[in-house]
Structures are given as C-alpha cells and as structure tokens.
Amino acid sequence: MKFRAGVIGAAVATGALLSVGSAAQPAGARAERPRLVLRDATPVVVELFTAQGCGGCVDANATVERAAAGPGVIALTYGVDYWDYLGWPDTFAQPEFGARQRAYRVALHQRGVSTPQVVIDGRRQVSGARGLELEAAIVQEASRQVWPPEIEFRETGDRVGVGSGRAPAGGAEVVAVTYTPGVQTVEVREGENRGRTVRHVNVVRDVTRLGEWRGRPVLYALPRTSAGDAVAVLIQGKADRRIIGAAVRE
Numbered sequence: 659m660k661f662r663a664g665v666i667g668a669a670v671a672t673g674a675l676l677s678v679g680s681a682a683q684p685a686g687a688r689a690e691r692p693r694l695v696l697r698d699a700t701p702v703v704v705e706l707f708t709a710q711g712c713g714g715c716v717d718a719n720a721t722v723e724r725a726a727a728g729p730g731v732i733a734l735t736y737g738v739d740y741w742d743y744l745g746w747p748d749t750f751a752q753p754e755f756g757a758r759q760r761a762y763r764v765a766l767h768q769r770g771v772s773t774p775q776v777v778i779d780g781r782r783q784v785s786g787a788r789g790l791e792l793e794a795a796i797v798q799e800a801s802r803q804v805w806p807p808e809i810e811f812r813e814t815g816d817r818v819g820v821g822s823g824r825a826p827a828g829g830a831e832v833v834a835v836t837y838t839p840g841v842q843t844v845e846v847r848e849g850e851n852r853g854r855t856v857r858h859v860n861v862v863r864d865v866t867r868l869g870e871w872r873g874r875p876v877l878y879a880l881p882r883t884s885a886g887d888a889v890a891v892l893i894q895g896k897a898d899r900r901i902i903g904a905a906v907r908e
Contacts, residue, residue, distance in 0.1 A: 659784050661709075661907045662685055667873065681721060683796040686867055692790055697764045697799075699806050700800070700806050700903070700904070701730055701731065701732045701801075701904045701905070701906075702730060702732070702778060702779055702796050702799045702800050703732045703734070703778070703779050703780070703890070703892060703901050703904050704722060704723045704725055704726070704729050704731055704733045704776060704777075704778055704792075704796065705733075705734050705735070705736065705776065705777045705778075706718065706733070706734065706735045706736065706774065706775070706776050706786055707736050707738055707739070707755070707759045707771070707772050707773055707774065707775045707776075707777070708736070708737060708751075708774050708786065708858070709737060709738050709739075709740070709741035709742075709748050709751065709773050710737065710748045710749065710844055710846050710849075710851060710856050711741040711742060711744045711746040711747075711748060711846070711848075711849040711851065712741045712773045712851075713775045713850035713851060714773070715773050715856075716774070716785070716851065716854065716856055716857075717774075717786075718773075718785070718786025719735070719774070719786070719856065719857055719858055719859070720787075720857065721738075721786055721789045721792055722735065722776060722786055722792075722855060722859060723786030723841065723859040724789070724791060724876070725792060725793070725796060725905065726859045726860060727846075728796070730800060731796065732904055732906055733858050733859060733860050734835055734837055734862050734889050734890060734907070735750075735837075735859055735862060736758065736759070736862045737749070737750030737751035737752070737755060737858075737861070737862075738751050738753035738755055738756045738758060738759060738771075739751035739752070739753060739755075739756060741773065741849075744849040744850055745792075745848040745849040745852075746846055746847070746848040746849030746850075746851070748850075749844055749887075750844075750862075750898075752860050752864075752878050754865055755862065755865070756771070758865060759771050759775065759777075761899060762777050762780065762783065762790055762899055764803065765780070765897075765898050765899035765900075766783055766844065766899075768783070774786035777793055778796060778799050779799045779900065779901045780898070780899040780900045780901040781799065781894070781900050781901075782795055782799075782892060783872055788890060790820070792893060797846050797893060804902065805823065805894065806822075806823065806902055806903030806904075807820050807821040807823030807871075807873075807902075807903055808821035809821070809884065809891055809893070809903055809904070809905035811880075811891075811905070811907045812865075812877075815880070815907070816879060816880055816882075817877055817878065817879055817880060817903075818834075818868075818877070818878050818880055818907070819876070819877045819878075819893050820832055820875065820876050820877075820878065820891075820893060820903070821825055821874065821875050822873060822874055823873055823902075823903075824873060824903060825871060825872050825873035826895040826897070826898065826900065827895075827897065827898075828895060828896050828897030828898070828900065829870060829871075829872060829895075829896045829897075830870070830871045830893055830894060830895050830896060831868075831870050831874075831893075831894055831896050832869055832870075832871050832876075832878055832892070832893055832894075833865060833866065833867055833868065833891070833894055834865070834866045834868055834878075834880055834881055834889050834890070834891055834892075835846060835862055835864075835865050835866075835889065835890040835891075835892060836862070836863045836864040836866070836881060836883050836887055836888070836889050837860045837861055837862045837863060837887065837888055837889075837890065838857070838860070838861050838863060838886060838887055838888075839860055839886075839887075839908060840860070840879065840887045841858065841859050842857070842858050842859075842861055843855050843856065843857050843858075844856050844858070845846065857865065860888075863884075863887060864881065868880070868883045868891075870896075871893055880907075888906055888907060888908040889906070889907045890905070890906050891904065891905050891906075891907070892904050904906075
C-alpha cells in the first residue's frame with residue numbers, strides 16, 4: 659500500500675474553504691440552499707512551541723489540541739527548555755527545538771522568542787492562547803492556492819519521495835519531524851504549573867534534515883522511529899522557512 663499525501667482533500671474545521679455553486683431552478687421550484695463544494699487543500703502545518711514550566715502555555719496546549727482534531731491540519735508540539743530555570747525541567751524539551759523556534763524568529767523578523775507561540779506553515783505566528791486568531795490563521799493558510807510537489811512514502815516505510823515543483827528563492831530542504839500522535843499528560847511538581855496536569859498533543863521527539871530539494875524528484879531515507887511514532891515530512895524554504903508541502907506517515 660502506498661501512502662500519497664501531497665494533497666489532503668479536506669477543509670479546516672470552520673468550513674471557510676467552502677465555495678458556493680449554483681444551478682438553474684425550474685419555474686416554481688422550491689428554493690434550496692446553495693450547494694457547498696469542498697476544495698482540495700494542502701495540509702496546514704501548525705507548530706506549537708511550549709513549555710511545561712510556562713504558566714500561560716496550558717491554555718495554548720488546549721487550543722492547539724482542538725486545532726489538531728480538524729481535518730487537513732498537521733499539529734506538532736515542541737517542548738523548549740528555556741523555562742527550566744523556573745524549577746521544572748520540561749520532560750519533552752530538546753535544545754534543537756529551541757533552535758528551530760529561533761530560526762523562525764529570524765525569518766519572521768521578531769525581536770525575540772517566547773511561549774506559547776504557534777507558527778503556521780512557517781509563514782506567520784500567533785499566540786497559542788488566542789484560539790479565534792489561530793483558527794482564522796489556519797483558515798487563511800488553507801485557502802491559499804498552492805501547487806506543492808507530491809510527497810509519497812514507499813511501501814517499505816524507510817524512504818520518501820518528493821516530486822518535481824518550483825523551488826523557492828534560496829532553495830528548500832526536506833525535514834522529517836518524528837512525533838508521538840495523540841495526547842500525553844505530565845504531572846508538573848514544581849514551577850509555575852506546580853500541581854497541574856499538563857496536556858500535550860502530537861509531541862515532537864526528533865527533527866531530522868533529510869537533504870536539499872531543488873525542484874526535481876528526489877528519494878530520501880527516513881529516520882528510524884519507535885513503535886507508535888509518526889513522521890511528518892516538511893518541504894521548507896531554507897531562507898524564509900515557509901513550508902511549501904507536507905505529509906504524514908503514521
């Protein structure tokens with residue numbers, strides 16, 4: 659069985675991807691509501707940077723968890739370690755996740771990094787605590803007309819192919835994000851969230867750069883994963899960090 663995920667035919671939860679169609683009605687016919695037609699949508703990648711020791715992150719985690727349930731959304735949660743000084747070492751954090759957030763800071767022309775932060779398709783950022791703003795940003799990204807290269811996972815599960823397409827200025831790279839699907843909970847015993855149970859969705863375990871993509875078909879070797887983990891493959895601009903294609907192998 660081949661997994662083809664260059665395009666996901668789905669609408670984001672709010673239904674803003676719906677387009678209205680009309681048809682001629684016979685005289686005297688009862689008026690009907692316009693037929694709604696779903697347009698195929700490229701997956702929207704929602705990356706949450708959060709910390710178990712951050713008091714304002716709990717609500718953001720819940721907001722992204724709700725967004726993750728929507729069709730056509732790839733939600734990824736990165737734990738960062740720069741809040742550890744408050745007394746609770748984040749159990750999911752890795753230094754490279756903070757480095758990924760800092761790369762977005764440069765690309766998005768921000769003064770600094772903070773949590774909770776959500777980056778959508780590498781193109782824009784919102785505070786994870788603002789649910790309506792996040793939903794609106796997801797809808798806007800999903801409604802963009804894009805023609806991403808096809809992404810196809812091989813039956814063996816150890817390789818992924820990226821098809822031809824237009825590479826962005828500055829080139830692109832292919833990244834494999836390994837994560838554990840679903841919700842995990844952590845009992846925080848110290849710091850700002852002491853005594854609270856913190857929920858996380860789709861916790862990232864590892865980020866691996868597979869190689870460059872210059873617009874021509876390439877086959878990449880995937881990293882090994884633990885049982886139960888999934889891999890999101892992202893095609894991402896090297897300079898502007900924009901994600902131009904994404905797919906998941908579960």
